[in-house]
Amino acid sequence: MSEEEGRTYKALLCERLGDPQEQLGRPHSALRVARLPAPPLTHPNSVRIRVAAAALNFADALQLQGQYQEKPKLPFVPGSECSGTVVEVGRDVRTLKVGDKVCAVTQGGAFGEEAVARENLVVKLPPNCDVEAAAGLPVAYGTAYLALRDRADLRPGQTILVLGAAGGVGLAAVQLAKCMGARVIAVARGFNKMQALREAGVDEVIDMQHHKPEQLKGLLRHSAPQGVDVVFDPVGGALLSESLKCVRWGARILIIGFASGSIPKLPANILLVKNLAVHGIYWGSYQQHNPRVFRKSLEEVARLFGSGEVAVSVSHRFSLEQAPEAFSIMLNRQVIGKILLLPQPRSML
Ligand SMILES: NC(=O)c1ccc[n+]([C@@H]2O[C@H](COP(=O)([O-])OP(=O)(O)OC[C@H]3O[C@@H](n4cnc5c(N)ncnc54)[C@H](OP(=O)(O)O)[C@@H]3O)[C@@H](O)[C@H]2O)c1
Structure with missing residues (x-):
């Protein structure tokens, strides 16, 4: 042997x-x-x-x-x-x-x-x-980078709504969206998460601890009166359905995951009337279907990490x-x- x-x-x-x-x-x-x-x-x-x-x-x-x-x-x-x-x-x-x-x-x-x-x-x-x-x-930042850069084409000055924003992939999206010059509205639950999100530099925090998903639109009335340009959603369930009421014409919806355990059905009439683009994102599948884009997402997040622009x-x-x-x-x-x-x-x- x-x-x-x-x-x-x-x-x-x-x-x-x-x-x-x-x-x-x-x-x-x-x-x-x-x-x-x-x-x-x-x-x-x-x-x-x-x-x-x-x-x-x-x-x-x-x-x-x-x-x-x-x-x-x-x-x-x-x-x-x-x-x-x-x-x-x-x-x-x-x-x-x-x-x-x-x-x-x-x-x-x-x-x-x-x-x-x-x-x-x-x-x-x-x-x-x-x-x-x-x-x-790799997983959280690679996924968020690919979703924001390659699928949503997030631009400086645009507003993004990040759900589950204090979780692994949510916080990665928050940091990367700030690097890309976007205005970030973060949704999460509880005092500690609000504090961490403020420290991460988000522009607005929304604490859903004491609110129902149906109240999301009202909570965004002042921070995004015209609606947001991009929704980043690792949570699913009622929060995603409600966020469709908070987007502007031509917004991009990034479906990342279903941490809530509930997979919502999206109303096609709202997608049509608001000209929305819904992107399903399965980062791991890019290894097989588009290895160049997958590799770029890994290299870019390592570079941003090395330069201190993002921190895990x-x-x-x-x-x-x-x-x-x-x-x-x-x-x-x-x-x-x-x-x-x-x-x-x-x-x-
Ligand atoms: N598509 C892809 O390629 C890809 C890549 C990475 C992750 N994902 C998916 O994204 C989702 C989140 O992953 P993650 O690693 O960021 O997880 P995580 O760190 O646990 O964060 C999930 C967040 O979802 C919220 N949440 C709402 N309902 C929940 C529930 N019933 N149980 C647990 N969390 C709940 C929590 O925020 P509040 O408590 O603040 O509401 C939590 O911070 C998962 O479904 C994962 O599979 C997908």
């Missing part, structure tokens, strides 16, 4: 679908911490990363419960993004070398001490940036063993920005 074949690493393992908030190893738990054989390089174009941090996504929680569009074969190590140091490169890798600090999209497997990713899904981080926080960059707001940090707590915070709407899982002591990095 070679040294590589005998080596093991620690990771979160999903052997059966279940509740990711349930304590590890309990009957209804989806997860346990396991020692597994080190993941092989899957392709001559792949690299092995020693993981500094992996970031949680809402999609991970859905996937562990069998409710996500991508359903990996059991057992699997979940996790779709991480940051860390390249420790091995495949023979055809040209742009990365051992020792590079990177963040990456992993197509599963990020919640462990090591992860393997294809070269085209890995970006080198600029020097002196926060490698740990960069774990939360880290809501909480947990060990792999604390994953149920991490998922509970996310599913109970307590996240501001991104939650990180740190698979190994910092002294090892």
